[in-house]
Amino acid sequence: MVTRHRRARRGQGELEGQVLGALREAEGPVTAAWVRERLGGDLAYTTVVTILTRLLAKEVVSRERRGRSFVWTPTADVAHLAALRMRRLLDGERDREAVLTSFVTALPHGDEQVLRALLEAAEAAEAAEAAEAGEGTDEAAGEVTDTPAGEVAGGTGGRRVEGR
Secondary structure (H helix, E strand, O other): OOOOOOOOOOOOOHHHHHHHHHHHHOOOOEOHHHHHHHOOOOOOHHHHHHHHHHHHHOOOEEEEEEOOEEEEEEOOOHHHHHHHHHHHHHHOOOOHHHHHHHHHHOOOHHHHHHHHHHHHHHHHHHHHHHHHOOOOOHHHHOOEEEOOOOOOOOOOOOEEEOOO
């Protein structure tokens, strides 16, 4: 009797993350064969090329023809790839606000504080860009009011910027 060992199935996007991670470890542009070898060599060459092509479509790698093949270079990190997956999941939902509300309320306190800080920093950068562009609106001046309970304004950390 022959015993077959099944390898545990990879999580969605896990292989993309591994390929991107290998590319980021490279000291320059590398071939698909180099990536395959770096990942242990147990993947088919065509699988590696397929993953690289998918990453190219997501604009997290670039490629350049070198001889008869391509060399690949990362243009983003694994965190960017995870954010793309999160955005794709969110885009597939009808009620984005409900999904975001559920997500935010389930965050551990530390992650919630990080998210708040990131939203505040993004809002400040947006206001600074508007001020540099010479937009004399209330938004450029950074005047902000609280939104009614339960209402979430896009990208402002739960606050509504006057003039929007």
